[in-house]
Amino acid sequence: MKLKLFNTMELTLKFNELHEDVQELGANAWTKTKLFAFRVIFVYILLLCIPTYSGFYTGIFKLKLSQITYNDLQSIVAFWPPQFITIQSEEGVFGLLNYINLILALLIAFGAAGIWTGLDRKTLSYNKLYYWIRVLARYRLAYGMIGWGLKKIFPMQMVWPTIGMLNTHFVDMVEKKLYWSHVGVEFWYTVFLGFAEFIPGILLLFRKTATLGAALAAVVTFNICIANHAYDAGVAVPAAYFAIIGLFLTSYDLPNIWKLLVKQENVKPFHFYPTFTKSQKWIRFWVKFVFNLIFVPISVFLWGYGFFNGNNYNIPSTPGLSDTKGYYNVSLFKLNGKILPFNPNDSIRWSDATFEAWSSLSYRTNRSAYIDRMIGYSPLRVKGKKNRKLNQPDTQIADWFARVNKNRDLGVTRWEVGGMAGERRYFFYNADTLKHVLYLQNKNVNARDERQVLNYSLSKNRIILWGINEFNDSIYVVLDKSLKIYPLAEGRQSVRSEF
């Protein structure tokens, strides 16, 4: 079609006509702006949806099928957006500079789109490419949402407070700890939040429900992103990154939905689907089948298996001394044979003690410690030996301990110990039940060398400990169980109101 240039108005009219024609034909030719915008978005989403650090691939090759756990699958679906630079400052870990890599990726996308535009002047539309980038984004988001959802459906990410936590002041926890705990105190709420991530993930797997899933995922992850900023929880960027992918997928249908519901105009959706040959169909089926099998039913199975078989990544699995779980008052405390009277301000004398269901002893003294700040591991912020000061990647290494046939519990300390003030110290213990000896080691990642060897004797509601403490002093401690009932455990609906 030739356009005669009478005046600008004529041109605009003609152009609009052409544009409408083209739209009616099923968007055969795109406008130049649309072509350029697509190239930017294509490169951007591609950069976000493909793992760009080598650790991801070496991790996959190192997988041993016989030892596979939910952690392995999770590390595959929870890969991070590319990390071009690492900013070690506080702002780089918690603040807006944290987004620098998402912004750099966008700049790169603009650059690449510029070159692409220079090279490719013939293509009229990218319906096919658009289709494939959506497929990639859909599955990336879907598996990610499913993985994050499963750690709440089988509540591991947030769990019921330990006895140590129940007896710790509200203010002695960091904000992230409080945020996670407030979810953990309601088991079924945690499960609900899990489904709020899992269901959008499942919807994303089906072409026809993908937009709905993407919209839900975008709303949910946007909320998570804001909450992460509000509580310094540390995964704001990954959440924002999911929200961006969700928004990208939603934008495919949003103009039509707006037209249909707000403008009340009939719409005939233009949904492009490539045609496949028979062999392509066969390949498509099997690729889809295998990936979905691994990341949906097998993932569900592995998370469920771990949850029900003592591999909760926030709960230690070595059982504690039988029938000792509880909160204890310290009735008597002798240091090198000398009685120390009860005083909550004493830096050596224990003012209370707890035993958990698992092998863990905690006690409170008036002495500070460098605390595990519950930051955890994120490859985004840790490169080799760099940036380990602000991040603490070594507190969640349960799987590594398990692989080298060591007790995993010292790698499961982030929940029990992390994010809480140092006055309460947590010790892992190995119990020799024949000789009645506890071999204790501090669980705090910053004080792992603190060890104690204590003999024990158990009687009803009383535990007596004696031996050598972490300062090589001899101690003798009598613990009496408190029959405390917690309002949190009893609940508001219970008839009991006196605690």
Next chain:
Amino acid sequence: MSLNGRFLKKGNKVGSINSLLYGVVQDDFSFPIWKSWEQRAFQFFFIFLLLLTLPIDFRFYKLLFSIDWLHINFYSIFQIVRYQTQFLPINYLPKWGIGSFGNWGVAAIVAFILSQAWWHYSSNYLKNYTALNYWLRVILRYRLASLLIVYGFIKFFPIQMPFPSLSNLVTNYGDFYAWKIYFQTLGISPKYESFLGFIEIFAAILLINRKTATFGTGLLIGFLGNVAVANGFYDIGEHVLSTYIVLLSVFLFAYDIPRLYNYFIKDDKETIADRFKPDFSEKKLSRIRLFLKSGFIAFILLYGILTQHSFAIESYKLPKEQGLHGAYGYYDVTNFVLNHDTINYSFSDPHRWVDVVFEKWSTISIRDNRPVIVDKTSGEGYYDKDIDRNYELAGNGGRHYYYYTIDSTRRLLFLQNKNHAKRFDKFTLHYTFINDSTLALDGSLDNSDSAFIVLRKKKLDFLMFEGRRHPVKN
């Protein structure tokens, strides 16, 4: 087939209710015939939802007319808007469980009976409820929006979940009810609370526009976890109201589901848009509309301003009188002498205080070894007197709370237990500041002849304030 003539005789009976109700339907609108199950479902929901929504309860008007418009505050409006019709007085219903929905049961039974009669006595089957459905949706949209506005603003200006008081900060985690933990966790991040409030207000604004209502309800459903579900799981105590919010959201969202279904699932065909566009060309109708719309916007503005005002001057859940000057802090009880006998630190002695908090306001909280009777309310009422402002003690099973007044010339503190079950617990203490961080109290305690107590301020260098950003020794 057009059923226009059956319902709509525009111009014939100008001013009658019928012409108002049906006047909104465009002249050229052709009424599709509703299937009989659609008609019956509509008849039921129409009555059921209106019973739950319309203010048909004398108590509502009692509340309305008790407002002192000269001294109005946000809470009077808040209380009216969130009021739900009680066919059965709420005091006679169980507070928890299915029984707490007793009024819904009544509404459902009445709606069922009336809708049967409606179906039976309506003269012909070829019914179409487009206009009635429109009006029903108008009522529900505004009802939902009004609830979101009143709850949204008290979060946007964070007074619904105030920052936890010092006493609550130094209470053990296990000593709270779950709802209190939920409230306090939101309370420590006023910005996040404001964000959630903003989402509710934003959804309300989408709702008062007919065309964007579906987006508003969709947004609400996306934020369900924060609104309604949390209410259910945490025993927050507003589960009937929050379920009502969900019910309205789902009902309103359902209107567009057939179109969304066609668009996404039957995506090879053209999706037909809703053809109903309310016609407000009739003067009387448009005047009523203008009046109601501007009324609603005035309500939003008034309520917003009142909430902001309340936020600026005081947090209504916390007491407002000044506490003892210079005493704010968390105290260790270093000496405790009762009847001239010193009682050392103890985890079992029933008299010995363990620690004490002086709030910035007229509250002292004491931890000792005696059991605490928990205030089981949500502490959300608006009370004038400080002693009645009970949010700080509600849901806290770890500390005893006392309201106090000061006689600064004689240096006396008059304390009274804030808990309703223990209001008889009153005593008077004489105070002396030994230095900036040490406070001595003496007087009569627990029926003793004399008590002498020395308090020493602790540092407030808590981990929560330090945050996670730097390595912390704590």
